Amino acid sequence: MTKTSRAVASPRVINVEDLRPLARRRLPRAVFDYLDGGAEAEVTLRENCRAFEEVTFRPRHAVAVANCDLRTRVLGFDISFPALLAPVGYSRLMHPDGEAGAARAAGVAGTGYILSTISGHSLEDVKAASAGPVCYQLYLLGGREASEGAIERAHNAGFSALVVTIDTPVAGMRERDFRNGVKELLEGSLFAKIPFVAQVLARPGWLASFLLDGGLPQLPNVVIPGQGPMPLLDVSAALARAAVTWQDLQWIRSLWPGPIVIKGVLTGEDARRAIDAGAAAVVVSNHGGRQLDGVPASLRVLPEVVSAVNGRVEVLMDGGIRRGADIAKALCLGARAVLCGRAYAYGLAAAGQAGVARALEILRTDLERTLKLLGCSSVAALDRSYVNVPSSWN
Numbered sequence: 441m442t443k444t445s446r447a448v449a450s451p452r453v454i455n456v457e458d459l460r461p462l463a464r465r466r467l468p469r470a471v472f473d474y475l476d477g478g479a480e481a482e483v484t485l486r487e488n489c490r491a492f493e494e495v496t497f498r499p500r501h502a503v504a505v506a507n508c509d510l511r512t513r514v515l516g517f518d519i520s521f522p523a524l525l526a527p528v529g530y531s532r533l534m535h536p537d538g539e540a541g542a543a544r545a546a547g548v549a550g551t552g553y554i555l556s557t558i559s560g561h562s563l564e565d566v567k568a569a570s571a572g573p574v575c576y577q578l579y580l581l582g583g584r585e586a587s588e589g590a591i592e593r594a595h596n597a598g599f600s601a602l603v604v605t606i607d608t609p610v611a612g613m614r615e616r617d618f619r620n621g622v623k624e625l626l627e628g629s630l631f632a633k634i635p636f637v638a639q640v641l642a643r644p645g646w647l648a649s650f651l652l653d654g655g656l657p658q659l660p661n662v663v664i665p666g667q668g669p670m671p672l673l674d675v676s677a678a679l680a681r682a683a684v685t686w687q688d689l690q691w692i693r694s695l696w697p698g699p700i701v702i703k704g705v706l707t708g709e710d711a712r713r714a715i716d717a718g719a720a721a722v723v724v725s726n727h728g729g730r731q732l733d734g735v736p737a738s739l740r741v742l743p744e745v746v747s748a749v750n751g752r753v754e755v756l757m758d759g760g761i762r763r764g765a766d767i768a769k770a771l772c773l774g775a776r777a778v779l780c781g782r783a784y785a786y787g788l789a790a791a792g793q794a795g796v797a798r799a800l801e802i803l804r805t806d807l808e809r810t811l812k813l814l815g816c817s818s819v820a821a822l823d824r825s826y827v828n829v830p831s832s833w834n
Contacts, residue, residue, distance in 0.1 A: 459790050700720060722756070
C-alpha cells in the first residue's frame with residue numbers, strides 16, 4: 441500500500457471534505473485549483489453546497505430499520521446506490537490512474553461512471569476497466585467529424601448512454617486558472633511557463649508520477665480527421681467552437697441508438713425542450729459552478745425541473761454533493777440519482793483509484809445511516825414528506 445493509499449484509508453478520513461487537503465498537498469496549485477475552483481467570484485460554487493443546509497429532515501422516529509435497500513435503476517441499468525461518478529476533465533493530470541482508475545472504482549462499488557470528452561485515457565480502455573455501466577459525455581470538440589467518430593466508438597465499445605452537455609457555449613471565466621497560468625503551463629512557450637514553474641516543482645511526487653506517465657497526454661477520444669488526436673491543451677478556445685444547440689441534438693440522435701441524457705438543465709423550459717429533443721433523462725446541473733456564476737444552486741431548481749418533467753423522463757442532479765445526507769435530500773426532491781464530481785475527484789487526486797473507492801465508501805455509508813435515522817427502509821421510498829423545504833423554493 442502506497443503512502444497516499446494509507447492516507448485515504450486513515451481513520452482520520454471520515455468524510456469527503458477530509459480528502460480535499462490530501463489532494464491539495466499532493467497536487468501543484470494549478471491542478472488543484474482547476475479541480476477545486478469555480479467561475480468568477482465562485483458564488484454558485486459556494487451556493488451548491490450551502491443550499492443543502494436550507495433543506496432539513498422530517499424523520500419517522502421509533503421505526504426500526506434493520507436493512508436499507510440503496511439500489512436503484514437509472515437509464516435501464518441497475519446500480520447499488522444512487523450516486524454515479526460525474527464527468528471530470530483532465531482527470532489524468534490529477535493522477536495517472538485518471539479516468540480508468542475512477543471507472544474501475546465505480547464498477548467495484550456497483551455504480552456507474554461518466555467519461556468526459558476531455559479524457560487522457562481512451563474510451564475503450566475506460567470501458568474495459570469497469571465492471572459497471574459507463575456513459576460517454578459529449579462535447580463537440582474537433583468538429584462534427586471528430587464527434588461522429590467518438591460516438592461510433594462509444595457505441596461499439598458498449599457505453600450505456602450518451603450524456604450531452606449543453607451549458608458550455610464558451611468556457612466560464614475561472615479566475616484561479618487564469619492566475620495560476622494554466623494556459624501557459626499547458627501550451628505556452630518555455631519563456632511563458634517560467635513564472636508558473638515553481639508551483640509544479642513544489643510537488644515533486646506529483647511531478648515524478650506525471651513524467652513517468654508520459655507527461656501531457658493527447659485527447660485520445662477527440663480524433664480530428666487528417667490530424668489525429670487533439671493535444672491536451674487548454675481547451676477554452678476549442679469549446680467556443682463546440683457549442684451544442686437544440687438543432688445539433690437531432691443530428692446526435694440520428695447517430696446514437698441508445699439513451700441520451702441532457703446535462704446542464706436549470707429551468708423547466710429547458711427540461712421540456714430536452715424531452716422534445718428525445719432525451720431519456722436530464723441532469724439538473726450548473727456545471728459545478730464552473731460556467732455562469734450567479735445561477736441558482738442545482739438543488740434549488742430541482743423541484744421546478746421535476747415538476748416540468750412530470751415523470752416523462754428521469755431527472756438526475758449534480759452540484760454540491762459531499763455527504764450521503766445530500767444524496768437523500770436530492771432524492772426527496774425528486775431526483776432519481778445524483779452525479780458526484782469533486783467528491784470523488786478529491787480522492788482521485790489524493791490516491792488514485794484507492795481514493796475514489798474511499799470517497800464512494802464514505803458516501804454509501806453516509807446514505808445508509810441517513811436512511812436508518814430517517815426511519816426509511818429504501819431510497820425508493822424517499823419523497824418530499826421526509827424534508828422541510830424553504831417556502832421560497834416552491
